[in-house]
Amino acid sequence: LKNAMRFCDVIVFHDTYYPPCRKGILSALVGQDVYVDLDLIPGGMQPDGLWGGLGIVITDLPRIIDMHVMLRLSLYPWLRKLWLLDQYRHQVEHLARVFRLKIRQLMRRGKAISRRED
Numbered sequence: 001l002k003n004a005m006r007f008c009d010v011i012v013f014h015d016t017y018y019p020p021c022r023k024g025i026l027s028a029l030v031g032q033d034v035y036v037d038l039d040l041i042p043g044g045m046q047p048d049g050l051w052g053g054l055g056i057v058i059t060d061l062p063r064i065i066d067m068h069v070m071l072r073l074s075l076y077p078w079l080r081k082l083w084l085l086d087q088y089r090h091q092v093e094h095l096a097r098v099f100r101l102k103i104r105q106l107m108r109r110g111k112a113i114s115r116r117e118d
Contacts, residue, residue, distance in 0.1 A: 001024075001025065001028035001029070001057075002028050002032075005032065005034065005057070005059050008059065009058065009059055009060050010056065010057070010058050010059070011056070011057040011059070012040075012054060012055070012056050013025060013038070013054065013055040013056070013057070014052075014053070014054055015043070015051060015052065015053060016038040016039065016040075016043060016053035016054060016055035017042070017043025017044065017050040017051055017052055017053035017076060017079070018043070018049070018050060018051055018052075018053075019049075019050060019080065022038060022076070025038060025055065026038075029057070032063075033062050033063050034057050034058065034059045034061065034062070034063060035056075035057065035058040035061035035062070035063060036055070036056075036057050036063070037055060037056050038053070038055035038074075038076075039053065039055065039072065039074045039075075039076060040053075040054050040055055040056045041053060041054040042074075042075055042076070043076075044079070045079045045082065045083050049083060050076070050079055050080060050083055053076075
C-alpha cells in the first residue's frame with residue numbers, strides 16, 4: 001500500500017471489514033496525510049466472521065478533508081464486538097458441554113465403583 005500510494009491517486013480496497021485486512025490497511029496509513037474511508041460500502045457480519053466492504057484512499061486529498069465530508073457512523077466497531085461476543089459464547093457453550101460430559105463420566109465411574117464394593 002505504501003508503495004502504491006506513490007503511484008496512484010485513488011486506491012480501492014475490498015474486504016475492509018475483514019479484521020486482518022483492515023488492520024493492515026490502517027497500519028500502512030499511519031502518518032499518511034491522505035483521505036481514507038474504509039466504510040465506503042460497508043461489509044457485514046457472517047457466521048464465520050466479518051467480511052466484505054469496500055474502502056477508498058485518495059492520495060491527492062489531505063486527511064483534513066474529512067471535516068468537509070458528511071460524517072457517517074461506522075458499524076464496524078460494533079459488529080466486531082458483537083462477533084467477538086458471539087465467538088466467546090460459542091466457546092463457553094462448548095466448555096459447558098465438555099464439563100457436563102466429564103461430570104456424567106465421573107458419576108458413572110462412581111456408580112460402578114460403589115456397585116463393586118456392594
